[in-house]
Amino acid sequence: MQSCEFALSISALAAVIADGKSPEEIALISSIFMQLGDTLSTIAAHQALCS
Numbered sequence: 001m002q003s004c005e006f007a008l009s010i011s012a013l014a015a016v017i018a019d020g021k022s023p024e025e026i027a028l029i030s031s032i033f034m035q036l037g038d039t040l041s042t043i044a045a046h047q048a049l050c051s
Contacts, residue, residue, distance in 0.1 A: 001009075018026050 017029060021029070
């Protein structure tokens with residue numbers, strides 16, 4: 001998959017997730033995914049440091 005196709009897939013997924021949700025629900029879902037990403041980055045950094 002090309003980078004542009006990957007980015008478009010992510011945008012399409014976001015549109016599907018947001019469909020029918022209120023702005024408040026979308027904001028909550030967004031913050032959940034941001035925390036997930038931050039936690040995954042922390043885990044990866046910790047693994048890199050410890051290996």
